[in-house]
Amino acid sequence: MLLAVEAVERRVLFYASADLEHWDPVGSFGPVGDDGVVWECPDLVRLRVDGDDAHSRWVLLLSTNPIGEDAAPAGSAMHYVVGDFDGRSFTADQPVLVRADHGRDMYAGVTFDSAPDGAAIMLGWMSNWRYAHAVPSAPWRGAMSLPRTLSLRTVDGAERLVQRPASFVDEYLSGAASVDLLADRPRTLTLSGHSLVELSWDPTRTGALRIRLDGETDDAAEIVHDPDAGMLTVSRTGRAAAALHPDFASTSVAPLRADDAGRLLVSLDGPLLEVFAGDGESLVSNLVTLGAGPISLTVDAAARSPIGARSVDVDVARRSTATAAA
Structure with a gap:
């Protein structure tokens, strides 16, 4: 004990x-x-x-x-x-x-x-x-x-x-089709706010990758994957973040492996944001103040290159799983 x-x-x-x-x-x-x-x-x-x-x-x-x-x-x-x-x-x-x-x-x-x-x-x-x-x-x-x-x-x-993440995360994502978010221009995904998003790309071609999550107010969360700096950063900003507590609005920094292959799993469950880099070597888990409405996820990078994305609404995935089991 x-x-x-x-x-x-x-x-x-x-x-x-x-x-x-x-x-x-x-x-x-x-x-x-x-x-x-x-x-x-x-x-x-x-x-x-x-x-x-x-x-x-x-x-x-x-x-x-x-x-x-x-x-x-x-x-x-x-x-x-x-x-x-x-x-x-x-x-x-x-x-x-x-x-x-x-x-x-x-x-x-x-x-x-x-x-x-x-x-x-x-x-x-x-x-x-x-x-x-x-x-x-x-x-x-x-x-x-x-x-x-x-x-x-x-x-x-x-x-x-x-x-x-536990195996049910991969099971939910397995049925989602992959889309290209950055072949020619930034593209935005609309999330329910209870969502899983998996991104895969070649960091040597894109350089720094920026992922921005915007809610119904001016509050936002930004994820930056910077292979040159060897850092993954997650920032939370906005009026609600600043008002919650003087130390709440902040930027978290995690190291990236030198040979990072370019893979992120983003889990957003209401105010709970969990970011898994690579195969789970670097993690950042933060509360966010994005509100209860739909969330916009926008991806941009230093250079244009294909970025594959799979996303799933967890509530919809649960209902589908329950229906299949029945």
């Missing part, structure tokens, strides 16, 4: 029991990283590396929240550490915390035991303690992320966490 009971001291504690009634401390991990935060919600999970059943490593997941009068305005975040576990203590490959999601609103993610086929499925809370109290409570306040399947992949010589 893992306990982050020493939150201020930034230590994850390990306990063992033979009868599930009497527990003895057997090891701990930490402190490492920023000392201006508390640690919460630890999870320890064993993951395959590069899809090899014979090669697996342990991953310690934990979340951090800034504290104090001068707490960092970026607020809470989720991290991971890769290492070895001998049944009593965890030894990290490197004593540093790596961001699991580079957005502002992915926190406290934990995995499920005994998921189908032994998969490591994680759900996270999509909010931030910096402004969770300021988010409107009607029609509801607070929601969870898409379920994500976790694995490890060797990237630039290091084992990195990869997160892919």
